[in-house]
Amino acid sequence: MVSDIAKILYHESTILSRLDEMAHLITEDYRGKDLTVIAILNGSFIFMADLLRRIPLSLQVDCWSVSSYHGTRSTGQIQFRQTQLADVRGRHVLILDDILDSGITLSAIKARLAAEAGAESLRSCVLLRKQVERVCEIQAEYVGFDIPNEFVVGYGLDYNERYRNLPFIGVLNGPAIERHAK
Numbered sequence: 379m380v381s382d383i384a385k386i387l388y389h390e391s392t393i394l395s396r397l398d399e400m401a402h403l404i405t406e407d408y409r410g411k412d413l414t415v416i417a418i419l420n421g422s423f424i425f426m427a428d429l430l431r432r433i434p435l436s437l438q439v440d441c442w443s444v445s446s447y448h449g450t451r452s453t454g455q456i457q458f459r460q461t462q463l464a465d466v467r468g469r470h471v472l473i474l475d476d477i478l479d480s481g482i483t484l485s486a487i488k489a490r491l492a493a494e495a496g497a498e499s500l501r502s503c504v505l506l507r508k509q510v511e512r513v514c515e516i517q518a519e520y521v522g523f524d525i526p527n528e529f530v531v532g533y534g535l536d537y538n539e540r541y542r543n544l545p546f547i548g549v550l551n552g553p554a555i556e557r558h559a560k
């Protein structure tokens with residue numbers, strides 16, 4: 379699996395040091411507030427686990443299963459796989475996602491929350507933000523790393539459901555992309 383990687387962008391130690399900084403910021407911003415973290419699966423499962431263990435607040439967690447990507451290109455359509463959402467009325471909500479790319483996913487999630495939830499506040503936190511022109515104009519308040527417009531895998535991020543378990547973030551080589559194309 380590691381031999382499928384053309385280039386490593388962030389080693390695990392670099393990611394974890396950045397998570398220390400992000401967790402510190404989030405802890406200070408939400409101290410004394412009722413915080414619900416909504417993590418977007420599958421991509422954010424490792425990010426969520428590592429980040430949340432660094433935040434010593436009495437927060438609540440809900441996981442939403444959402445998908446929009448096929449291969450290395452966004453389908454532009456969002457599917458929510460569950461119907462029952464956590465009750466966040468009067469709570470401060472922080473959405474966690476692996477990567478902000480076109481912005482379609484995050485805006486759909488924000489729209490759904492704004493429409494039905496009655497949250498006290500709504501912010502988002504992404505590990506990666508791609509330097510691209512976004513289809514949906516959307517900001518993330520907390521960002522781990524800004525990356526160039528390349529398709530990346532590892533640390534939760536997949537290519538057709540593979541490579542999520544790599545401990546680092548990297549770029550696939552051509553043969554691997556071909557081998558696992560759908």
Ligand code: IMP
Binds near residue numbers: 421447477
């Ligand atoms: P967006 O809706 O285009 O912003 O894309 C968001 C979702 O697409 C993310 O949550 C990821 O699951 C997936 N995605 C976007 N870029 C990449 C990438 O470079 N590698 C793997 N998944 C990606």
Ligand code: MG
Binds near residue numbers: 535
């Ligand atoms: Mg994906």
